[in-house]
Amino acid sequence: MKKKIISGVLALMTGILLIGCGANTQTTSDNAQKVKADKLKITVSIYPLQEFTEEIAGDKAEVTCLVPNNVEPHDYEPKAQDLEVLTKSDAFIYNGLGMESWVYKVNDVIKDKKIPIVESTKGVEARKEENAIDPHSWLSLKNAEIQSENIKNTLVKLDEKIKDYYEENYNKFKGELESLYNENKPKFEKLNKKNFVTGHAAFGYLCRDFGLTQKSVENLFGEGEPTPKQLEDLVKFCRESNIKTVFSESLASPKVSETLANEVGAKVVPILTLESKEDDKSYIESMRYNLDEIYKCLENE
Template identity: 60%
Template structure:
C-alpha cells in the first residue's frame, strides 16, 4: 500500500472517531442540563467522596483536580471556572491545599449564588517546617468535621431534602467513627509507633493514633531527595528496624524502592486519596491504610 493512501485512511479514521466522540459529548451534556440535581463543585477527590456519601443521587459532583493528577501541581483551567460558575456550592479543602484559591474566587460571577465552603473549618491545624499541612482528610476525625461542613452546605442549598442529607451524614460519620474507635484501641496497644512513607501526607492520621511518620518527600510532594536525606532515612530505618516502606502512586515510588532495597524492607501501597486509586472508596482506602500500618508495626 502506498504511504499516501495509508495516511489518507488514517485521516478518515481519526475524523470519524472525532465525530463519534463529539456526538457522545453532546448527549452527555444534554442529560446533565435536564437534571434537577444540586450541582456541587469540589477541588479534590476526598471532598467528592464526602459530598457523595451525604448527597447521593440528589447531587451532581464535579471535581476540579482530574483523576490521576498530583493535586499539588494543579492549576485551574478556564473550563474548570465555567463548571464552577454553574454550581450552587464550591467546597475546597482549605489549609493551603488550593494555592490557586484566591484566583478562582475572583472569577466567581455571582457570589450570592454560590456557597463557598472551607471544609477545614473547625479542624486544628498541624504545622510541619513552618508550613500548614493540608492533608486533613487522612484523619477519620477530620473527615467527620469536613463531612459536617459539607452537610450543612447541602442543607442550606436544598432544605427540602434536609432529612435525607442528615440521615446519610449520620450513617457515614457513624461508620467513620467506628473505624476510628476500633483502630484507636488497636494502635494504643503497640510499642512501635514509627512508619516510613513516600510523601509526608499522614500527619493528621498520626495525630489520631499517636503514630510518627518519616518520609521521602515533604508535605507538598516537592524536593529532590538529597544523598544526605536518603542516608538519614536509611539510618532511621535500620535504627528502628523498619520492615515496610509505604509508597504512594503519585509521589516518588522509585526513591521508596531504592530505600526499601537498601534496608531490606518490602514496599506496600498506601493511599493518600488525593486521587481515586484501585477503585476503592474513602472508607475502604482508609481501612486498608490503617490495616497495613498496623500490620507493619505489630
Template identity: 50%
Template sequence: MLKKFILSIVVLSMLLTLSSCGTNSTANNSTADTTSKKLKVVVSFNAMREFVSAIGKDKVDITTMIPNGTEPHEFDPKIKDFQTLTTAKVFVYSGLGMEKWADKAVESAENKNLIVVEASKGADAIKNSDPDEIKEHGEYDPHIWISPKGAELESNNIKEALIKADPSNKNFYEKNYADFKNQLDSLYSDYKSKLENIPNKNFVTGHAAFAYLCRDFNLKQNSVEDVFAEGDPSTQKLQDLVKYCKDNNIKTIFVEDMASPKVSNTLAKEVGAKTQKIYTLESKEDGLDYIQSMKTNLDEIYNSLK
C-alpha cells in the same frame, strides 16, 4: 385491495414510529428533569467528592475540578474549570492551602448565589515546620482529610452547606451524615485500640501526608520526601534514612500512587523492607470509597508495626 393493504401498512408504521418517538422523548425529558432537580455541587478533588457523595447521595450532582490522576498540589485551573462554578449551587474545597486557586475561582465565577465551603474550617491545624513543606503548602499541613477525625470535621461542614443550599432535604442530609460519622467513629475506635498497644509507632512514607492520621493514633511518620526533598538523595542522606529505618525496625516503605517510587524502592532494598501502596485519596484509586481506603491504610500500617 393490494393498494389499500399497502397503504394501511404504511399508516400503521408511521403511527408506531410517532408513538415510539414520543415515548423516547418523554423518557429523555424525565432523565433531564431528574438531573436538573439534583443539587449541583462542584468539588476540588476526590476526597471532597467522597464526603459530598456520602452525605448527598442521589440528591446531588457532583463535578470534580481536579481530574483523577492529576496531582492536586500541581493543579493549575483553566478558564473552563472556573466556568463549572457559574451554575453551581455549592463549591467545596478542603482549604489550609491545598487549593491556593480557590478564591480566584470563586471570584471568576461571578455567581452570587454560590455557597462556598472551606471544609477544613474550624480545624486544629498542624503547623508545618519543614522549610520545603512551608514552601509547597504554606503555614499549615493541608492533608486533614487523611484522618477519621479530620474527615468528620470536613463532612460536618459539608453537611451544613448542603442543608443551607437545599433545606427541604435537611433530614436526609443529617441522617446520611450521622451514618457516615458512625462509620468514621467505628474505624477510629477499632484501630485506636489496636495501635495503642504496639510499642513501635514509626512508619515511613514517600510523601509527608499523614500527620493528621498520626495525631489520631499517636503514630510518627518519616517521609522520603522530608529527608531527600527533591531530586536524588546524597549518599549521606540515604545513609541517615537507612539508619533510621534499621533503628526503628522499619519493615515497610509506603508509596503513594502519584509519588515517584524510585527513591522509596532504593531505600527498601537497602534496609530489606518491602514497598506497599498507601492511599492519599487525592484521586479515586482501585474503586475504593473513603472508608474502604482508610481501612486499608490502617490495616497496612498496623501490620507493618506488629
C-alpha cells in the same frame, strides 16, 4: 364470529397497552429530566471531598472534581477553562489549610454570582510541620467527620426541603467513620512501635489520631526527591528503627521508596493518600486498607 370478537378485543387491548406505554414513557422521561434539573451541581477541589459529598448527597447531587484522576493535586493549578464549570455550580467546596493555593482564582470567576464557596476544614485543628500548615486533613477519620458536617450543612442550606435525607446520610457516614476509628484506636495504643516510613508527609493527621510518627521520602507538599544526604539520613533512620516496610504512593516518587526499601532490606507496600482517585475503593475502604497495612507493618517490626 367468536374469532372476530377475540381479535377485536385483542386489538382493543393492544391499543390500550400502546397508549399506556406511550403515556408511561412520556412520564418517565419527564421525571428523568425533572430529577436531572433538580439535582444540585456541586464542584469540589480534590477527590476526598467528592467522596464526602457523594456520601451525603446520594443521588441528589452531581459532583464534579476539579483535580483530574491520577493527577498529583499539589502540582495542580486550574486553567481558566477548568474554572468555567464553577459558573454553573450551586456551590464550590474546597479543602483549605493551604491545599488549594489557587483558591483566590475561584473568587475571581464567581464573585458576581451568589455561589457559596465553602472551606470544608472550618473547625479542624490545623497541625504544623516545619513551619508549614499540613493540608492533609482528610486522612484523619476525626477530621473527615468535621469536613463532612460542613459539607452536609452546605447541602442543607441549598436544599432545605430534603434536610432529613442529608442528615440521615451524614449520620450514617459519621457512624462508619467512628466505628473504624474506635476499632483501631485500642489496637494502635497497644503497639510498642509507632514509626513508619511513607512517600510524602501526608499522614500527619492520621498519626495525630493514633499516636504514631511518620518519616517520609518527600516533604509535606510532595516536593522534590530527597538529596543524597536526606536519603542517607532516611536509610540510617530505617536501620536504627528496624523498619521492615516502606510505604509507597503512586503519585510521590515510588521509585525512591523502592530504592530506600532495597537499601535497608524492607518490603514496599502501597499506601493510599486519597489525593486523587486511583482505584474503586470508597473512602472508608481506603482508610481501612491504610490502617490495616500500617498496623501490620508496626505489629511485625
